[in-house]
Amino acid sequence: MAGEGGALSFSVASVVEDVLQQHGNRLGDLDLESRKAEEAASRRYEAAGWLRKMVGVVAAKDLPAEPSEEEFRLGLRSGIILCNALNKIQPGGVPKVVESPCDATPIPDGAALSAFQYFENVRNFLVAVQEMGIPNFEASDLEQGGKSARVVNTVLALKSYSEWKQTGGNGIWKFGGNVKPTVSAKSFSGSGSLSMLVRAVLLDKKPEEVPMLVESVLSKVVEEFENRIASQYDMAKEAPKEIAISQGNKFLLKSTGDNKRTEDKNVKLIKKEECFHKNQIAEEELKNKTQKQQMIFDQQQRDIQELKNTLSTTKAGMQFMQMKFHEEFNSLGMHIHGLAHAASGYHKVLEENRKLYNQVQDLKGSIRVYCRVRPFLSGQSNDLSTVHNIEDGNITISTASKHGKGCKSFSFNKVFEPCATQAEVFSDMQPLIRSVLDGYNVCIFAYGQTGSGKTYTMTGPKDLSEKNKGVNYRALGDLFLLAEQRKDIFCYNVAVQMIEIYNEQVRDLLVTDGSLNVPDANIIPVSSTYDVIDLMNLGHRNRAVGATALNDRSSRSHSCLTVHVQGRDLASGTILRGCMHLVDLAGSERVNKSEVTGDRLKEAQHINRSLSALGDVIASLAQKNPHVPYRNSKLTQLLQDSLGGQAKTLMFVHISPEPDALGETISTLKFAERVATVELGAAQVNKGSTDVKELKEQIANQKAALVKKERETEHRRKGSESSPSNSNHRLRDANDSNLFRQPMGDVGNIEVHKSTLRQKRQSFDLDEILANSPPWPPVISPSLNYAEDEKEMASGEWVDKVMVNKQDAVNMVEKSLGCWEAENGNLPDALYHKYLSDSSKIYPEQSFNMLVGNSQLNLANNDDMDDIDAATSDSSEPDFLWQFNQSKFTSMTNRIESKTSKAISKAAKNPELSKNLNPSLGPSPSRKLANGGGVPLQRNRRHAAPVDGKRKIANRK
Numbered sequence: 001m002a003g004e005g006g007a008l009s010f011s012v013a014s015v016v017e018d019v020l021q022q023h024g025n026r027l028g029d030l031d032l033e034s035r036k037a038e039e040a041a042s043r044r045y046e047a048a049g050w051l052r053k054m055v056g057v058v059a060a061k062d063l064p065a066e067p068s069e070e071e072f073r074l075g076l077r078s079g080i081i082l083c084n085a086l087n088k089i090q091p092g093g094v095p096k097v098v099e100s101p102c103d104a105t106p107i108p109d110g111a112a113l114s115a116f117q118y119f120e121n122v123r124n125f126l127v128a129v130q131e132m133g134i135p136n137f138e139a140s141d142l143e144q145g146g147k148s149a150r151v152v153n154t155v156l157a158l159k160s161y162s163e164w165k166q167t168g169g170n171g172i173w174k175f176g177g178n179v180k181p182t183v184s185a186k187s188f189s190g191s192g193s194l195s196m197l198v199r200a201v202l203l204d205k206k207p208e209e210v211p212m213l214v215e216s217v218l219s220k221v222v223e224e225f226e227n228r229i230a231s232q233y234d235m236a237k238e239a240p241k242e243i244a245i246s247q248g249n250k251f252l253l254k255s256t257g258d259n260k261r262t263e264d265k266n267v268k269l270i271k272k273e274e275c276f277h278k279n280q281i282a283e284e285e286l287k288n289k290t291q292k293q294q295m296i297f298d299q300q301q302r303d304i305q306e307l308k309n310t311l312s313t314t315k316a317g318m319q320f321m322q323m324k325f326h327e328e329f330n331s332l333g334m335h336i337h338g339l340a341h342a343a344s345g346y347h348k349v350l351e352e353n354r355k356l357y358n359q360v361q362d363l364k365g366s367i368r369v370y371c372r373v374r375p376f377l378s379g380q381s382n383d384l385s386t387v388h389n390i391e392d393g394n395i396t397i398s399t400a401s402k403h404g405k406g407c408k409s410f411s412f413n414k415v416f417e418p419c420a421t422q423a424e425v426f427s428d429m430q431p432l433i434r435s436v437l438d439g440y441n442v443c444i445f446a447y448g449q450t451g452s453g454k455t456y457t458m459t460g461p462k463d464l465s466e467k468n469k470g471v472n473y474r475a476l477g478d479l480f481l482l483a484e485q486r487k488d489i490f491c492y493n494v495a496v497q498m499i500e501i502y503n504e505q506v507r508d509l510l511v512t513d514g515s516l517n518v519p520d521a522n523i524i525p526v527s528s529t530y531d532v533i534d535l536m537n538l539g540h541r542n543r544a545v546g547a548t549a550l551n552d553r554s555s556r557s558h559s560c561l562t563v564h565v566q567g568r569d570l571a572s573g574t575i576l577r578g579c580m581h582l583v584d585l586a587g588s589e590r591v592n593k594s595e596v597t598g599d600r601l602k603e604a605q606h607i608n609r610s611l612s613a614l615g616d617v618i619a620s621l622a623q624k625n626p627h628v629p630y631r632n633s634k635l636t637q638l639l640q641d642s643l644g645g646q647a648k649t650l651m652f653v654h655i656s657p658e659p660d661a662l663g664e665t666i667s668t669l670k671f672a673e674r675v676a677t678v679e680l681g682a683a684q685v686n687k688g689s690t691d692v693k694e695l696k697e698q699i700a701n702q703k704a705a706l707v708k709k710e711r712e713t714e715h716r717r718k719g720s721e722s723s724p725s726n727s728n729h730r731l732r733d734a735n736d737s738n739l740f741r742q743p744m745g746d747v748g749n750i751e752v753h754k755s756t757l758r759q760k761r762q763s764f765d766l767d768e769i770l771a772n773s774p775p776w777p778p779v780i781s782p783s784l785n786y787a788e789d790e791k792e793m794a795s796g797e798w799v800d801k802v803m804v805n806k807q808d809a810v811n812m813v814e815k816s817l818g819c820w821e822a823e824n825g826n827l828p829d830a831l832y833h834k835y836l837s838d839s840s841k842i843y844p845e846q847s848f849n850m851l852v853g854n855s856q857l858n859l860a861n862n863d864d865m866d867d868i869d870a871a872t873s874d875s876s877e878p879d880f881l882w883q884f885n886q887s888k889f890t891s892m893t894n895r896i897e898s899k900t901s902k903a904i905s906k907a908a909k910n911p912e913l914s915k916n917l918n919p920s921l922g923p924s925p926s927r928k929l930a931n932g933g934g935v936p937l938q939r940n941r942r943h944a945a946p947v948d949g950k951r952k953i954a955n956r957k
């Protein structure tokens with residue numbers, strides 16, 4: 001068997017010996033036998049001696065120093081001596097040596113166990129020896145006699161190994177190299193068995209036979225040697241497999257010990273093999289892994305390279321884009337610059353457009369309409385608003401199915417959202433305030449159903465504060481501010497009136513004596529906002545007096561704060577007069593007659609009537625009808641100069657956002673939209689100056705118009721003589737056409753007698769001037785015996801309007817006198833006295849007219865109210881304001897006129913009324929303003945002085 005160093009497991013000597021023996025020479029020769037035995041014994045003794053020396057007494061059994069072959073075999077049979085000897089040379093070579101069979105647990109089958117243990121020892125010894133590369137024997141050699149020579153060989157090889165180790169263990173120990181010399185030296189130099197065998201073979205041979213014999217022996221030795229080497233090699237190579245697969249292996253068959261040893265070897269080899277295979281597999285796996293990793297690595301390298309390429313491409317792209325971006329950015333900047341420039345230009349143009357638009361609007365005299373949406377009140381849910389959208393001047397209302405599904409849009413000059421503040425709302429009407437100071441008439445009126453926020457806008461809420469105060473306070477505040485700013489140029493006087501129209505009765509709210517139902521409303525001069533606040537508080541208190549538990553008076557009456565402004569140009573002496581009505585209308589909701597009774601019904605009817613009359617006026621104006629029925633209600637009379645004259649008029653339409661109010665909201669917005677279409681003509685300044693040229697032009701125009709009218713009237717009169725019943729209509733029609741679009745001052749019930757008047761004073765220039773001046777007709781009547789005609793006039797004039805008209809009339813007189821003065825030198829005192837010193841001469845009709853008017857109104861209000869209601873009660877139906885019916889109106893007017901005539905005749909007959917006809921007993925507001933230095937006519941003495949002051953200013957001019 002091959003050792004680790006490739007050493008042979010057999011010696012050349014043994015091969016030679018075997019060959020010689022097999023050669024069949026006379027080995028049985030006694031001498032030879034004895035020599036062989038002698039040599040074997042000598043070797044055995046040497047081995048035993050060495051073992052004894054190494055191991056000593058083992059298990060109380062000493063190996064004899066010169067043992068027989070049998071003793072030697074039996075001594076070593078347990079394997080203990082061999083194992084111990086080996087462990088001495090190579091400690092741990094046999095890890096576990098079964099020292100003595102006696103140590104083992106006594107079991108019945110002790111003999112069998114001992115044999116097994118011996119075999120274990122021997123087997124372990126042989127494995128260890130084999131691993132050390134020492135020539136081996138087989139376990140069976142110790143069992144059978146005659147085989148001890150191999151055992152001896154192994155022991156001596158072990159001895160040689162020990163000696164080699166003791167000498168330092170240099171190089172690689174080789175059995176042949178180490179042991180041979182000893183053995184061969186002893187064998188061949190001394191009486192070794194091999195030399196004896198050679199001698200025995202050659203003994204009986206002739207000299208000539210020796211070479212052949214030697215040659216034959218040598219060839220056999222070589223052959224044997226080669227065979228052994230080959231078989232050793234094959235065994236080394238094939239042994240594990242052969243042993244594993246072949247049960248018939250000769251070694252296995254030899255003995256159990258051999259089988260066990262072979263098995264162990266095989267197990268080890270298999271393990272080694274497995275290990276090798278595993279290693280190989282692992283190696284292959286590793287190789288595969290490495291290959292895969294390499295592939296991945298390569299792939300990654302390629303990817304990285306690709307990414308690098310992409311990155312550089314992207315970088316280049318980015319740089320390009322950056323460059324482009326910069327270029328575009330710059331060009332965009334230039335573009336934007338240009339656009340900004342254009343935009344600023346565009347804004348300028350827009351601004352210009354807006355101004356021009358407003359100017360056009362002003363020239364047209366369109367009524368401006370602003371819409372304000374009331375916010376939900378606290379406690380109300382605001383997710384049910386009917387207001388769908390508000391944008392610029394448009395408001396869109398979501399309509400319920402009753403009014404058709406979808407939305408309705410309305411356009412106004414401006415729409416204020418629920419969140420709009422009082423200041424924002426007012427800021428849009430500030431220019432109007434300036435206009436008042438510039439001598440224009442302005443009217444701002446709030447329209448809308450009850451609770452929609454009219455009072456909030458005009459006055460403010462109950463808990464008034466600087467922030468939430470309404471238009472009235474702000475307007476007056478602004479007036480005083482502007483007046484103060486202009487004080488170096490103009491000297492302004494401001495006076496206020498506050499009235500209420502309740503059930504078609506005008507009530508002065510600025511009285512302190514509780515007597516409210518007076519026709520001559522106080523005009524109270526004011527010089528600061530505080531004065532105004534005081535007066536307004538008084539007015540509100542007086543208004544509240546009329547309220548009942550069931551009915552909040554403010555909802556059921558129209559209130560009007562009128563501000564009169566007179567400004568004198570300090571340089572030229574020109575007088576500017578402006579007047580501003582701030583009107584808070586009663587709730588516009590339609591009241592169904594069947595739902596209310598008594599006072600409430602009456603109130604509703606009056607409100608309906610007045611608003612219906614307002615609707616009729618608006619409709620007439622919108623249709624540019626020649627006749628505008630201002631006199632159908634106190635309200636329209638009040639607003640006549642704002643709606644029909646060249647005033648600046650603003651309607652504030654209010655709507656509530658609640659779905660319940662939808663019907664009213666739609667109706668309100670329709671009305672408001674219609675109002676917005678009304679064109680009043682360009683507003684005109686109420687300017688009293690010495691501009692004679694202008695005045696002359698006016699006179700010339702008026703003259704021409706008058707002549708034309710007179711001819712027409714004459715013509716009609718002739719034609720109507722055959723049909724007297726139609727005369728009233730014709731007369732009225734003719735005069736209605738004169739009424740259309742009268743200037744601010746030309747108000748009052750004057751149209752009936754214009755033609756007559758003018759007929760009568762054709763030859764008198766100054767009178768003609770006065771007669772033909774639009775604001776004037778009633779004023780000049782006394783000198784022309786005009787009172788007769790005036791008596792027929794159904795006045796019903798609202799006091800303030802009369803007052804304003806007369807004031808304007810005075811201005812005109814003053815203007816005309818100025819003209820006279822310019823043309824004829826000083827104004828004769830007589831003329832002055834004739835026209836100015838006695839107002840009763842200038843306005844003889846006024847006290848009469850006022851009383852007649854009141855009588856007429858009383859009649860209308862009391863006795864004939866139901867008749868009138870009958871004519872207007874339909875206005876409680878939807879859109880009543882638009883059911884303007886010319887025939888209905890005409891018949892109603894006829895009734896009023898006939899009642900007026902009755903009232904006049906009644907007044908003439910009735911002593912009470914006759915008493916009232918005495919001017920001294922019944923002061924009229926017209927007189928109180930018109931008569932200049934006359935006796936103050938106000939009932940409220942407290943206010944007499946300021947009014948006088950105002951009057952004096954007028955007189956000075």
Ligand SMILES: Nc1ncnc2c1ncn2[C@@H]1O[C@H](COP(=O)(O)OP(=O)(O)OP(=O)(O)O)[C@@H](O)[C@H]1O
Nearest residue numbers: 374449450451452453454455456461554555586587
């Ligand atoms: N813009 C608003 N912001 C806050 N509250 C408002 C606004 N408008 C109205 N209100 C509130 O709504 C309620 C009704 O308003 P307001 O009395 O002004 O209505 P109105 O139309 O004048 O009613 P009426 O016809 O009865 O006089 C009040 O409590 C008022 O304070």
